[in-house]
Amino acid sequence: MSSPSGDARHLPAQRGGVWEVVIGMEVHVQPRTRSKMFCGCAIGELGDAPNTHVCEVCLGLPGVLPVPNKAAVEACLKTALALGCEIPRHTKFDRKNYMYPDLPKGYQISQYDLPMSINGHLDVGGRKVRIRRVHLEEDTGKLIHAGDKLHKAWESYVDLNRAGVPLMEIVSEPDLRSADEARDYAIELRTLLRTIGASEAEMEKGQMRAEPNISIRREGSSELGVKTELKNINSFRALHRAILFEVERQKQLLEAGDTVVQETRGWSEAEQRTFSQRSKEFAEDYRYFPEPDIPPLELDRAWIEDLRRGLPELPAVRRARLVADHSLPHRDVAVIGADRELADLFDGAVAAGAPAKQVANWIVAEVAPSGKLPSAQNLAELVKLVSDGSITRDQAREVLVESVETGRTPAEIAAEHGHKQVSDESELRVLAEAVIDANPKAAADFRGGKKQAMQALMADLRKRAPQANPKVANELLLKLLG
Numbered sequence: 001m002s003s004p005s006g007d008a009r010h011l012p013a014q015r016g017g018v019w020e021v022v023i024g025m026e027v028h029v030q031p032r033t034r035s036k037m038f039c040g041c042a043i044g045e046l047g048d049a050p051n052t053h054v055c056e057v058c059l060g061l062p063g064v065l066p067v068p069n070k071a072a073v074e075a076c077l078k079t080a081l082a083l084g085c086e087i088p089r090h091t092k093f094d095r096k097n098y099m100y101p102d103l104p105k106g107y108q109i110s111q112y113d114l115p116m117s118i119n120g121h122l123d124v125g126g127r128k129v130r131i132r133r134v135h136l137e138e139d140t141g142k143l144i145h146a147g148d149k150l151h152k153a154w155e156s157y158v159d160l161n162r163a164g165v166p167l168m169e170i171v172s173e174p175d176l177r178s179a180d181e182a183r184d185y186a187i188e189l190r191t192l193l194r195t196i197g198a199s200e201a202e203m204e205k206g207q208m209r210a211e212p213n214i215s216i217r218r219e220g221s222s223e224l225g226v227k228t229e230l231k232n233i234n235s236f237r238a239l240h241r242a243i244l245f246e247v248e249r250q251k252q253l254l255e256a257g258d259t260v261v262q263e264t265r266g267w268s269e270a271e272q273r274t275f276s277q278r279s280k281e282f283a284e285d286y287r288y289f290p291e292p293d294i295p296p297l298e299l300d301r302a303w304i305e306d307l308r309r310g311l312p313e314l315p316a317v318r319r320a321r322l323v324a325d326h327s328l329p330h331r332d333v334a335v336i337g338a339d340r341e342l343a344d345l346f347d348g349a350v351a352a353g354a355p356a357k358q359v360a361n362w363i364v365a366e367v368a369p370s371g372k373l374p375s376a377q378n379l380a381e382l383v384k385l386v387s388d389g390s391i392t393r394d395q396a397r398e399v400l401v402e403s404v405e406t407g408r409t410p411a412e413i414a415a416e417h418g419h420k421q422v423s424d425e426s427e428l429r430v431l432a433e434a435v436i437d438a439n440p441k442a443a444a445d446f447r448g449g450k451k452q453a454m455q456a457l458m459a460d461l462r463k464r465a466p467q468a469n470p471k472v473a474n475e476l477l478l479k480l481l482g
């Protein structure tokens with residue numbers, strides 16, 4: 001998955017050798033649940049009217065009791081299992097105390113020393129990235145600042161629809177070595193989460209946010225440099241750019257004899273740079289203590305094993321199978337293996353008897369870019385119609401669009417449109433002769449050695465007879481011109 005473009009792994013240093021980049025990632029993911037983490041409020045949609053999904057519990061009113069959401073716990077455990085984590089027998093929730101207007105309780109319920117899972121890994125482009133922990137917590141509300149520059153009147157509002165929405169926090173060890181690897185890690189994680197159904201993980205909807213911590217050190221050194229943490233990055237592109245910028249910033253500081261300050265930084269999309277937000281807090285700043293209103297959970301082993309058995313084929317295994325069983329090229333495997341729906345479509349169409357390579361071609365070239373999926377049966381039928389010469393590829397493209405829209409079978413649609421492919425030489429010879437007569441310049445150019453003139457002739461031929469078998473027609477033109 002990794003590409004060398006923009007890779008900041010090796011930075012030439014003016015003196016003292018080469019810099020090595022060290023990145024760890026914290027990723028916050030919203031598990032797929034209907035309700036919030038500790039109350040029955042609906043998750044709602046982006047753009048819902050402010051403060052319409054709130055209750056006594058998520059508003060932090062006195063005298064209420066939070067109750068953990070089983071679906072969120074299940075999504076977290078499935079994620080942990082898919083990442084090969086150990087699931088301890090006991091886990092508990094803790095209060096992380098801090099004051100901020102978007103946090104009505106004055107603390108966030110999170111997990112501190114007994115997280116839901118520890119010690120997993122995710123393999124990305126041949127590198128094994130260790131996962132330190134996957135735990136559960138709750139999201140905060142959102143501040144909306146509205147202002148009137150003219151009258152110098154500024155007001156801030158708070159929307160608590162997101163307060164109490166479940167979040168999984170997936171923390172890696174500092175095992176990533178470049179911006180490319182960090183981006184590929186986040187993409188692979190999203191594929192995994194979607195495959196197991198733990199989250200939709202749509203970054204543009206705030207369902208997945210990445211927070212890389214970044215430091216650099218001289219290659220060969222085993223000590224870690226001072227790191228900065230970038231907050232709330234919400235696209236793969238921003239993640240990549242922000243890391244490249246931050247690495248360059250740290251390099252310039254250190255080479256000028258300055259020091260890197262441990263701090264939290266934001267990413268400005270408009271200015272394409274990182275900026276200081278606040279000095280880094282440490283765990284002791286939060287006064288963590290066990291959440292007194294939620295007893296520690298004892299995780300039933302039989303339940304864990306049920307969840308483990310229920311996991312679907314994981315993306316890495318699936319990709320290996322696509323290569324081993326069908327010898328698909330890596331480019332196709334990267335597209336098909338990145339999306340469970342595409343991968344299921346591929347398997348389904350092949351199971352329905354269509355040749356694997358052609359199915360992969362159609363998925364990569366037509367289905368994936370359109371984002372609209374036909375049924376596996378219909379795709380298989382379409383591929384067979386093309387490969388047995390019944391219809392042309394151009395006709396098949398139209399048939400595919402119509403089949404996706406209506407759900408009707410490609411054979412029906414092709415018959416209705418009178419689509420067929422004409423391969424009969426005597427029929428096509430008349431057509432080829434007409435094309436040569438109608439395009440004397442292109443014909444002369446071709447005879448004179450300009451091979452690309454054939455394109456114009458073929459284009460005219462396809463216009464006159466879309467049903468012509470292009471291979472036979474091309475051979476006839478060559479024969480007549482040659």
Ligand SMILES: [Zn+2]
Binds near residue numbers: 036039040057059164
């Ligand atoms: Zn609520």
